[in-house]
Amino acid sequence: MSVEEDILEALAAAVRDGRDEEVEEKCLQALRAGVEPTEVVREGLCRGMRNAGELYERNEYFLPELLLASEAMHSGIRTLSPFLRRSETTAEGEAVVLGVVEGDVHEIGKNLVAVMLEAEGYRVIDLGFDVSPSTFTEALERSGARILALSTMMTTTLPVMRLTVELARKMRPRPIVVVGGAPLTPALAKDMGADGYGENAAGAPALLRSLSEGWV
Amino acid sequence: MSGYPRFRGKPIRPTDGMLRAAAGLFRLHGKVGELLPLERVLCAAFFKEPDRVPVAHFLLGAARRLTGISYREFSRQPEAAAEAYLAANEIIGGDVLYTVIDLSVEAADFGQEMVYPDTSTAHPDYRRPLIASVDDYGRLDPFDPRRAPRMGMCLRLAGILRRKAGLRYPVMGFIFGPLGVLSMMRGTQRLFVDCLRYPEKVKEALEVITEVLVEYARAFCDAGVDSVMLDTLFASRSGVSRELWVEMEGVYARRIAEEIRRQGVLVSLHNCGTRPYLDLQLEYIRPRLVSLADLPDDCSSLKELKEKYGRKTALAGMIPTEAFLLDTPRGIEQRAREQMRVLAPGGGYVLAPACEYPPNGDLVNALALVRAAEVHGRYPLKGG
Numbered sequence: 023m024s025v026e027e028d029i030l031e032a033l034a035a036a037v038r039d040g041r042d043e044e045v046e047e048k049c050l051q052a053l054r055a056g057v058e059p060t061e062v063v064r065e066g067l068c069r070g071m072r073n074a075g076e077l078y079e080r081n082e083y084f085l086p087e088l089l090l091a092s093e094a095m096h097s098g099i100r101t102l103s104p105f106l107r108r109s110e111t112t113a114e115g116e117a118v119v120l121g122v123v124e125g126d127v128h129e130i131g132k133n134l135v136a137v138m139l140e141a142e143g144y145r146v147i148d149l150g151f152d153v154s155p156s157t158f159t160e161a162l163e164r165s166g167a168r169i170l171a172l173s174t175m176m177t178t179t180l181p182v183m184r185l186t187v188e189l190a191r192k193m194r195p196r197p198i199v200v201v202g203g204a205p206l207t208p209a210l211a212k213d214m215g216a217d218g219y220g221e222n223a224a225g226a227p228a229l230l231r232s233l234s235e236g237w238v
Numbered sequence: 239m240s241g242y243p244r245f246r247g248k249p250i251r252p253t254d255g256m257l258r259a260a261a262g263l264f265r266l267h268g269k270v271g272e273l274l275p276l277e278r279v280l281c282a283a284f285f286k287e288p289d290r291v292p293v294a295h296f297l298l299g300a301a302r303r304l305t306g307i308s309y310r311e312f313s314r315q316p317e318a319a320a321e322a323y324l325a326a327n328e329i330i331g332g333d334v335l336y337t338v339i340d341l342s343v344e345a346a347d348f349g350q351e352m353v354y355p356d357t358s359t360a361h362p363d364y365r366r367p368l369i370a371s372v373d374d375y376g377r378l379d380p381f382d383p384r385r386a387p388r389m390g391m392c393l394r395l396a397g398i399l400r401r402k403a404g405l406r407y408p409v410m411g412f413i414f415g416p417l418g419v420l421s422m423m424r425g426t427q428r429l430f431v432d433c434l435r436y437p438e439k440v441k442e443a444l445e446v447i448t449e450v451l452v453e454y455a456r457a458f459c460d461a462g463v464d465s466v467m468l469d470t471l472f473a474s475r476s477g478v479s480r481e482l483w484v485e486m487e488g489v490y491a492r493r494i495a496e497e498i499r500r501q502g503v504l505v506s507l508h509n510c511g512t513r514p515y516l517d518l519q520l521e522y523i524r525p526r527l528v529s530l531a532d533l534p535d536d537c538s539s540l541k542e543l544k545e546k547y548g549r550k551t552a553l554a555g556m557i558p559t560e561a562f563l564l565d566t567p568r569g570i571e572q573r574a575r576e577q578m579r580v581l582a583p584g585g586g587y588v589l590a591p592a593c594e595y596p597p598n599g600d601l602v603n604a605l606a607l608v609r610a611a612e613v614h615g616r617y618p619l620k621g622g
């Protein structure tokens with residue numbers, strides 16, 4: 023294994039274990055060793071986050087550990103941002119408009135979806151929580167994103183989620199709509215008119231990949 | 239009778255042994271006549287078969303619609319909330335009276351700013367968390383919950399329900415667990431990270447919160463409730479790891495549960511997380527009744543749940559809340575029948591939704607749940 027590979031592997035491990043300071047240090051070390059900034063992101067930061075997601079899937083990690091890893095990944099991105107060209111940080115991947123629907127303020131799940139998608143190269147337009155249906159559709163129009171991901175943790179906000187899905191489905195070109203959150207089931211997601219249901223954050227990238235294939 | 243007789247302001251309560259003996263008598267009575275809801279639930283809690291399976295419909299915010307009050311009134315006026323809860327049991331049926339308003343009651347009294355929507359549950363203003371930085375964990379001060387606005391309201395609600403319902407219905411106090419309360423003041427995401435990064439700081443706050451919650455539990459007992467339910471949401475796969483839960487909540491929740499038992503009141507538990515750590519919660523809290531949303535992390539079926547835990551604690555819950563939004567009354571009845579068939583034999587079971595009945599859901603499915611117990615839940619169960 024080369025020196026560069028050693029550094030990237032150590033960086034991925036530091037992200038996975040949520041060690042912020044070590045992540046920053048390894049990012050700079052990788053740059054000094056001549057690794058391209060985009061490769062540091064892809065093979066260090068994103069790989070570490072993917073590893074954390076795999077541990078979560080295997081019940082070896084829990085939400086706190088996953089959140090810690092996501093913070094570490096973001097501290098690495100902050101460290102690298104002066105060295106990345108704007109085009110490399112913001113326009114590389116497919117855009118996804120993401121948010122928690124109006125009336126709901128629970129955003130852990132949504133935040134984890136954001137970081138898992140970023141780790142897979144998606145460009146996430148995170149609208150935050152308590153987002154109105156029109157704000158979602160405006161963001162889709164403005165960004166040209168073709169994927170909308172909605173989250174809620176409450177039953178009281180299911181009607182507004184349904185409304186948001188309906189509005190999105192009327193748009194042309196029609197975006198891919200996926201939903202997730204505690205009160206949702208695959209049946210309810212289908213009943214609302216969503217194209218996909220995400221059971222957890224770690225599975226979000228695979229869900230979007232499968233839906234995107236062949237989508238016109 | 240409008241509640242338990244009192245001596246020097248404290249309810250005089252039967253001992254655990256007396257309750258057990260009474261449950262045995264109620265079981266015999268239930269074979270020939272209709273039991274009162276309190277008698278029915280007591281039977282179930284002591285693993286005796288009552289006349290029929292008891293129902294806890296968990297109509298909380300939904301109950302307000304029966305008396306036409308707003309969420310804001312429900313959240314702030316104990317008389318209005320009591321009227322709604324009583325109406326729920328009179329109109330829909332059901333065997334338990336709750337004192338649950340929302341999960342932010344305790345946090346609000348520590349000083350967390352709140353939002354009170356008219357058509358949805360009150361919640362913290364998450365843009366302005368009380369614990370804005372790690373250093374704020376050490377700044378919480380203890381207080382007397384009897385004199386606090388929101389906890390005081392729930393205590394008054396418990397007293398009103400006890401007076402108005404007498405000893406017909408069991409009245410259940412409700413306390414959000416210490417880690418849950420803290421999440422309402424810090425935000426769950428930040429709290430989870432802090433638990434790993436700054437555990438000692440987090441514990442400073444948990445000590446103060448527990449001190450207040452122990453006093454809150456004592457005050458519920460003084461108000462005459464039959465049981466106090468602790469909600470330890472984070473003891474599940476949707477919360478923290480088993481080890482972290484013990485360290486950050488188990489040891490604190492145990493102190494609250496011990497105080498409830500010391501007052502002669504039954505301890506109940508609610509956990510609406512996915513794959514809850516039931517074994518750990520039994521070890522630390524020793525509840526008489528547990529209401530769950532999902533199978534425990536060490537069970538793969540209802541049958542296994544009954545075999546493994548059915549004689550250690552009474553079980554309730556697990557009819558998915560979304561079913562009350564999506565399913566037909568016939569569908570709810572069918573789900574209830576299936577669950578009763580596995581969990582109800584031998585007592586130790588209360589038919590209930592996984593968590594709060596959807597606040598804006600159609601109430602016809604709540605009627606279907608109650609009907610299922612009345613029609614299909616008569617002991618001895620057919621095909622049980």
